[in-house]
Amino acid sequence: MKHLILAYLDPGTGSLILQIIIASIVGAFFVLKNLWKRIIFFFKGFFHIH
Amino acid sequence: MVAQKLAGSFRDPCGFLFLRNDILYRQVNNLYKDNYDYLIKSGLYKALVDTNLLIPHDEVDIDYAISNKVYKIIKPEKIPFISYxxxxxxxxxxxxxxxxxxxxxxxxxxxxxxxxxxxxxxxxxxxxxxxxxxxxxxxxxxxxxxxxxxxxxxxxxxxxxxxxxxxxxxxxxxxxxxxxxxxxxxxxxxxxxxxxxxxxxxxxxxxxxxxxxxxxxxxxxxxxxxxxxxxxxxxxxxxxxxxxLSWQPFGTEWANYYEDTNYTINALNNKKKLVSDFLDEISPKNIWDLGANDGLFSKIASEKEIQTISFDIDPAAVEKNYLNCIKNNDIYILPLLLDLSNPTPGIGWENKERMSLQERGPVDAVLALALIHHLAISNNLPLNKIAKFFNNTCNSLIIEFVPKHDSQVQRLLSTREDIFPNYTKKEF
The missing domain is CATH 1.10.510 (Transferase(Phosphotransferase); domain 1)
Structure with missing residues (x-):
């Protein structure tokens, strides 16, 4: 109940649904992007050291 | 003095802003207690304040409260000029x-x-x-x-x-x-x-x-x-x-204004010196530079560490001014978009949630350089109305009169009849 009181902003039903729809795509992209960044970081460090 | 709730602070049941003796406070209601404590104890508040991302505040005496739902009263750092x-x-x-x-x-x-x-x-x-x-x-x-x-x-x-x-x-x-x-x-x-x-x-x-x-x-x-x-x-x-998303501020009417005026380098330098001397004479705390273009004269005030709002009607000029301020790390100038012939009105509930330009004044001093012909000739404003506006807006005024024979005024008159017999230095 307390949480409902705090959420004074109407998030909009359509806006919540859209987030659910795009969640898996943007989530997967975000994970891959971070993975790619880590790979680049690793190789940059690797070549820098060696 | 009686405390007064800010008109724009009513949507959130977790708290509100109020003024007491012209000092801004925020009441944190009991409803927000858990989240407020977590914000502080988790280190998030410190992390955001240390990186200048969140306005810092001090917790003050709870007796300042103006409702019994109070958990804390905080006093945020003052924002010199609210913009929208x-x-x-x-x-x-x-x-x-x-x-x-x-x-x-x-x-x-x-x-x-x-x-x-x-x-x-x-x-x-x-x-x-x-x-x-x-x-x-x-x-x-x-x-x-x-x-x-x-x-x-x-x-x-x-x-x-x-x-x-x-x-x-x-x-x-x-x-x-x-x-x-x-x-x-x-x-x-x-x-x-x-x-x-x-x-x-x-x-x-x-x-x-x-x-x-x-x-x-x-x-x-x-x-x-x-x-x-x-x-x-x-x-x-x-x-x-x-x-x-990007936008390039080129090709609008005013973007290259200073490359297209009839000021020689010497005349422009003299004008800068004159403005600088006037500012030294009146030592204003804050300034509104009206029709500031890309902020050439605002910089003179900024160099004297005077809080300066640099208004212009042209989005390209305001953009250039802002980007220059970022580049030069100018902390005194705030460039803003403003059509002086139709200044920012009060909007929202009862027209009070977001303040009009006038409500955010008066200011210590106004710079109105190469502006009056746009008001008097482009916008048909009589000189006495312009004087009344400045009188309500500032304590000191540095204003330039641009005579009719000036090429910029001639340009404004080139496509219309001259119905401005009173636009003279004497009437001014």
Missing amino acids: PYEWSFSQLKDAALTTLQIQKIALSFGMSLKDSSAYNIQFLKGKPVFIDTLSFEKYKEGEPWVAYKQFCQHFLAPLALMSLKDIRLNQLIKNFIDGIPLDLASKLLPTKTRFSFSILTHIHLHAKTQKHYSNKQISKTKQKISKNSFLGIIDSLESAIKK
Whole structure:
């Protein structure tokens, strides 16, 4: 109940649904992007050291 | 003196702003106790304040409270001049959007999330955007979608996309829609090619369609879950979308003004010296430079460490001014968009939620250089009305009279009849 009181902003039903729809795509992209960044970081460090 | 609640601070039941003896305070209500304590104890408040992303505050005596729901009273650092998104240039709105997303990412790393993402929660302090609503943070609950996603798209993404991809003047729509530009309207106005951009397609076009489709439908909100990676993915996607949007401030009427005047270098230097001497004489605390163009004369005030609001009607001039301020790390100038013939009105509930220009005055001094001919001739304003305006707006005025024989005035008169017999130095 307390949480409902705090959420004074109407998030909009359509806006919540859209987030659910795009969640898996943007989530997967975000994970891959971070993975790619880590790979680049690793190789940059690797070549820098060696 | 009696405490007075601020007219624009009524939506959030967690607290409100009020003035007592002209000092601004924020009451934190008991309803927000858990979140306030978490904000402070988690280290999020310190992390944001240390990076100048959140306005710092002091906790003060609870006796200052003006309602019995009080948990704490805080006194935030003062913002010298409150400005609004419809007065910002493209890059100011873009920086405000990116600051909001940066704060959201930092908040998530501390287990909190922004419960609103209103553009009015950002102000410019010492040249940089800063978040001013200390009560906007709530504990993040894994699985819940971002409650402020719609508001972020309406307040930031839609206007920036319209300014960048359609017409820079469309930021004025924000003045008509106090909770941001409706996404169905943005979707209609944006060019067809934007449907081939994944971020604009999803966050604006599909968003608008989903809103319409579900406008009369009820869903079980408890069943709608997204993982934290997906939540972060949405923030990351919005950030990429905003970063990709750009606008080049070239080719408008005023963008190259100083390359097209009849001032010689010597005359311009003399004018600068004259302005500088006048400023030394009156030593104002703050200045409004009206018709500032890209801020050439505002810089003179800024060099004297005078808080200067640098107004101009041209989005290109304001943009150039802002980018220069960033480049030069100028902390005294705030460039803003203003049509002096139709100044910013009070908007929102009872026309009091967001202040008019006049309500934010008077100012110590006004600079009105190469301005009067635009008011008197382009806008048919009688000189006595102009004098009355300045009298209500400032304590001191540095004003330049541009005579009729000046080429800039001749240009204004070239396509119309001269119906201004009183526009003379004597009448001035």
